[in-house]
Amino acid sequence: MIFEVAVILLALLWALSVWYFLNYARRQREAVAHQQVIDAMRDQRIKDLNKRLDDYQNGSVRMGEAIHEVRAVVAGLPDRLERLEQHDPSSVTFTQAARLVSMGASVSELTETCGLTQAEAELMSKLHRSE
Template identity: 50%
Template sequence: MLIASLVGAVIALAVCCCGLLGLCLWLLRAQRIQAQRQGERDAVRDRRIRELGSLLDTYLEGNVRMGDDLHELRRLVDPLPDKIGQLELRDPNNFSFSQAAKLVGMGATVEDLTQSCGLSHSEAELMSKLHQAKGKQVPSGKP
């Protein structure tokens, strides 16, 4: 009887071990499937990060080029008011530039400037553009 109960206990233990082994194999398979899915998601994420990095590099390059262009334009435009002042000082009897500046401030057109101040069309356009540039400037320190 003792042997029969021992045999029954050993069989029950063997059945439990087989059940545990089956459960371990099922969990191992589920873990491998999850790892594979995670790997696929990681690959998609990494590809998206590379795409976004490439876009960011493109935007940064564009901004740097735009900043360089703006600095070049500022370098060209900054001395213009001084040059106009020098031109006015050369011929004190000719007040056409100061008159043109006042007229532009009052809304005169390029044609108005050429007729009333005796400026060439190019000079009148320059005066008009300078006035527009001064109107658009925001007070700030130079870079």
């Protein structure tokens, strides 16, 4: 009788151990599947960020090239502007009139010196005295 009870207890203990092991194995499979989903989402996010980074880098390179081209075009403009200002010494430009205003020239002096109309001289005086 004791032997039979021991066998029954061992059988129950064995069944409980098998159930516990199967339950543990199922939880492990679920954890692995969940981790794979998380890994796939992380990998996709990394790919998206890499693509965005590449786009930003390409945009920066294109912008740098455009700035370089603009810088090359703009580099000669001060000399060109000076040549244009000095091209006809008999005509005084608005730039020269602005310089005269900044030095304190009056509206009547602007009309006489620069050949500006009264309205142009007043406008130049108002614009460049307010600076």
